[in-house]
Amino acid sequence: MSSAASAHPSNRLLFEGYDPGTFYDELIAPDGKPRPCAAAMYEQLASMPLETFEERRKLADLSYLVQGITFTVYADGRGTERLFPFDLVPRIIPRSEWDTIERGLAQRVMALNYYLQDIYGPQRILKDGIIPRHLVYSCKHFRREMVGLSVPRGIYVHIAGIDLVRDSSTGQYLVLEDNARSPSGISYVLENRLVMRRTFAQAFEVCEVMPVDHYPAELVQILRSLSPRSGERPNIVLLTPGLYNSAYFEHCFLAQEMGIELVEGRDLVVVDDVVFMKTIHGLTRVDVIYRRVDDDFLDPLAFRSDSLVGVPGLMNAYRAGNIALANAIGTGVADDKAIYAYVPDFIKYYLGEDPILHNVDTYLCSRPDHLSYVLEHLPELVVKAVGESGGYGMLMGPSSDKKTIADFRERLIADPRNYIAQPVIPLSRVPSFDPSTGTMSARHVDLRPYCLYDGEKVTIVPGGLTRVALQRGSLVVNSSQGGGSKDTWVLRGDV
Amino acid sequence: MMLSRIADSLFWIGRYMERADNTARILDVNYHMLLEQPPDTYKLRWDPLIAITGERSRFYKTYEEASANTAFDFLGYSEENPNSIFQCIMLARENARTIRDRISRELWEDINTLYHKIIRLRDDGGGLSRFCEVIRRGGHRFHGVCDATLPRDEGWHFVQSGCVLERAEMTARLLDVHYHQLVEGSTILTEARSHSWMAVLKSVAAYEFYKRQYSQIEPMKVAELLLLDARHPRSVRFNISALQSSLYAISGSVPGTYANEAERLTGKAHERLTYDNIEEIFDQGLHNFLTELQLTCRTVGEQITREYFHYAVAS
Known part of the structure; x- marks a missing residue:
């Protein structure tokens, strides 16, 4: 275990020979000096002996292991548990930059909600021809059952995770994708902060970092407000697919932090369109479900009949107005990757405002002109399946071999509606520790802030989850592809 | 209001932890007692131990003879034996993990640490005595942590x-x-x-x-x-x-x-x-x-x- 530490001279400094390179570096300016927002943190790290840093790194890893913050890899048949790699160098965002991001996200989340109200309601946007009707109706996650059904307080997306990247060529933040179903990762934001506070207490004394711990309190307040029974203390539960779901730790964590019951489908039963949970002393009524189970699996009677993690009859209870769900059913029609291309138009249409955060240029393969461009430029583009998430169904043109590209070409021609393509964005980078060399190296990052919508305003805990591609040169930050995470600091004052 | 599933898990955490502890106790004591005995009584002395755990027929499917080695193998880490100490700790941990939001952080971390400890012990090839010691101490800690942290x-x-x-x-x-x-x-x-x-x-x-x-x-x-x-x-x-x-x-x-x-x-x-x-x-x-x-x-x-x-x- 200690080989990494002893293989490198312990008196060497962490940032010796650090090269920010040609990409935008979030912490280090092109001249090799720290950016103003990173100066205080840099000073602490730059003078820290490698040995000390390694010690803290192990301390942090141990803390994740003891707490069991692991994800399970089933490839070897024994269900080995791995740590989600955590890099100790934080990503730092100056306040002024964050303010813009925050306004941009709030605007976007409002627009997504208006869009959903409209699509499952009067469908003005279709009648006005802002977005093609067939594109909406052909979304994998469009739920016909939701049309004309009113949801509690008119909120569809209570929780959104909007993925942002900074384009090195312009220095601008761009929206890479919207996650409006059940975005995960917030528990890492909160736990990473906890571990950082423990391992780098001094850094928090000099840098004024904005807190993130109020997320569960904000969320539970929104959930409480959705209860269909007024007057009584609502019974709120978090519905999880169970222990073997990769986000199970998060489900436990959030339930505990919010002080609500964590339930599985088998704990719930619907009697006369009312949802109950099975307790040791009989049935207890449930009012609000924060569900972390996908639409498809939510109710085997209404959706996929082979679902073992759902609650038979739940859709009827929802229709009868006896239960509130967060997020609502059918929000996937907002985060479809083809619909994504129209979100800037929604913002103008519903809010009459110009988008504060821009999209990445997107080619819709459903459009013949776009498709022919995409087919000609496949080796330069990123291709994504519209209804997928988590890095699945994706082609990274520049790093793919000819056969993979040829495969994708066929898939695109066979089912163009299912794909979009985007140019490869040169993601910004943050210094990250490379255990193989014992030094800091620049690694690409993205950012997923978590937005909460209560029907009037959008609340965002400062920062979010910074995911980092720990492999040299890699642009893929997903944990299944060797990605890790970092603590994200939004500074209180502007520096 | 306690969910039935959670009560179920709590009940089984108790049972599995106790089962692991009991098995380790009889294994350890038997081992030390037999160190001073003539070797020909071995079979007689290890066989009852397997019987106590209620897994006699399963044992003789895999092993010909009950000895210190086979008994340790079977009662300690065997994946064939659903009641081996390792399986008990693993299941206790699995149950604890399922309901970790409902137990104290201390209790979860304690069971989780014990699990990782015995995996390390297995991979390092630790002997029977050391293993039983870890389990028994783990049992004491379990009761202590329950006592001191659970409402x-x-x-x-x-x-x-x-x-x-x-x-x-x-x-x-x-x-x-x-x-x-x-x-x-x-x-x-x-x-x-x-x-x-x-x-x-x-x-x-x-x-x-x-x-x-x-x-x-x-x-x-x-x-x-x-x-x-x-x-x-x-x-x-x-x-x-x-x-x-x-x-x-x-x-x-x-x-x-x-x-x-x-x-x-x-x-x-x-x-x-x-x-x-x-x-x-x-x-x-x-x-x-x-x-x-x-x-x-x-x-x-x-x-x-x-x-x-x-x-x-x-x-």
């Missing part, structure tokens, strides 16, 4: 019920198997017998207590202590009494009444353990008495499940 609500009583039910059954089985071997089996030397009784007492941490009470090793006295003593925390009576209290706390029943079949059977067993004396039990036949007791424990477990964890809902 005394229904959840605590389900953990308790699991522990004491498991312990009562294990002590009854330990006595049953050894009594059969040592009193009814005629092939064992007298001096070895008293040695074995000492091992039995040590495996339930009752040796010192016994010595203070009776000084001489006599099978009937050992049985009396293990069955009827109201003070020793591993006697059957002590545990059935604790089970009764926890069941009452869960249902809200008052002493002298019962709200379900589990309480009725527990109360009935408790009556006998309180008012029968050891001579009466021997007159009736110890083996019969112990068989009935073990059956009661099994049935109580099933009834708790039916009453609280898996009941039918009319919809």
